[in-house]
Amino acid sequence: MTNTALITGASRGLGLALARTLADAGWRLVLTARGRDDLERAAAELGATAIAGDVTDPAHVERLSLAVPELDLLVNNASGLGVTPLPRLGSYPLEAFKLLLETNVTAPLALTQAVLPALRARRGAVVNITSDAATGAYPGWGGYGATKAALEQLSNVLAAEEPDLAVWWVDPGEMNTRMLADAVGAEEAAAAADPAKVAAALHDLVRSRPAGGRVSLQ
Template identity: 50%
Template structure:
C-alpha cells in the first residue's frame, strides 16, 4: 500500500485529505498538537480504511525537532513514503507589520517554513526511493498583500520559494506548493473572529484538487485548488 504522512491531520483539510486517502487504500502517519482531537480523527480514519489499512498517530508539534524525528521513524516502519503533505500551519497574531512581535514571527516561521523543510530533509532518502510527492500547503496570502496578514503571508511566501527551489534541485521528486483557497476551518475562523464564515467551502470540497496532483503528478510548481478543480473530469 502507498504511504503518506499528513501533518496537522486532527481537523480541517488534513483530516479531510486523510479520509480520502485511506478510502483509496493508503497507509497513513498523522500528527496534531491536540491529542484528543487527533484520537478522534484517527478513529474516523481507521473506520474508513480497509481491514489492512494502517493509521499511525504521533501527537506533537511539528516545530519540535524531536517530534519530527519520531514522525520519520514511524514512517519508516511502514516502508518508503510516497506522499508528504506539510499541512500543519500557524496563523499567528494579526497586527500590522509595524507592530508585529518578532518572537511571535519566529514561531510562525518555525511551524510554516522550518518544520516542513525539516521533515523533507529527514524523509528525503525515503521519498526519492520511490519518486515521491511533496505537497506544501500554501495560501493566497503568500502572493497577495492583505493588511494584517504580513506574518502568515510572509511565511507562506517563504514556503512557496522553498518548494520552487527544491523542485529545481530534485528532479526525481514532484514538489507542489498547493493553495487550497478559503476553507471553513478553525484556523480561518481564528482569522475572522466573530464573523460568520459558513459561506466558505468545507475542506472536503478541496480534497479532489489535492488528489489530482497526487494521481496525475503534473510538473512541480505552484497550483491553486480552484484551477485544479476546474479541470477535474475535463
C-alpha cells in the same frame, strides 16, 4: 503495493479531510498534530497511525521519520496563523513572528529533510500547503503571508533540486476551518469552501501527478 502518506496538522480542517479522502482510496496513513485526543479519534476512524506532537520539535520530527521507512507522499499542512486579531506589520510582535516562521517555514523544511531518503526511494511527492497571502498584499496578513512566501520559495528550489520527486506548493483558497474563523470570524468562514472538496482536488492532483509547481485550487 500500498501507498503511504504522512500528513501534518491532520486532526481537523484540510488535513483531516485529506486523510479521509486518501483512506477511502486505500492509502496507508501516518497522521500527526498537536491535539492528541482529536488526532487519535481521527486515526481510529481511518485505521491510521497517530503520532501526536509538535512539528517544531526535532525529537518529534525524528519519530515521524522513523515511522515512514517507505513514503510516497508528504503533506506539510500544519500551520500557525500567528497573532490574532491580525496585526499590521508596523506593530507585529517580533518574537511572535519568529515563532510563526519556525512553525510555517523551518518545521516543514526539517520534516522534508528527515524523510527525503524515503521519498527518493519511492519517487514520491511533497505537497506544501500555502496561501494567496503569500502573493497578495492584504493588510493584517503580512506576518502569515511572509511565512507562506518563504515556504513557496523553499518548495520552488526543492522542486529544482529533486527532479525525481513531484513537489507542489498548493494554495487551497479560503476554507471553512477554525483557522479562518480565528482570522475573519465564524460567519465569514462559514461561507468558505468545504475542506472535503479541496481534499478531493488535492487527491486528484496527487493521482494525476502533473509537473511540480504552484497550484491554486480555487
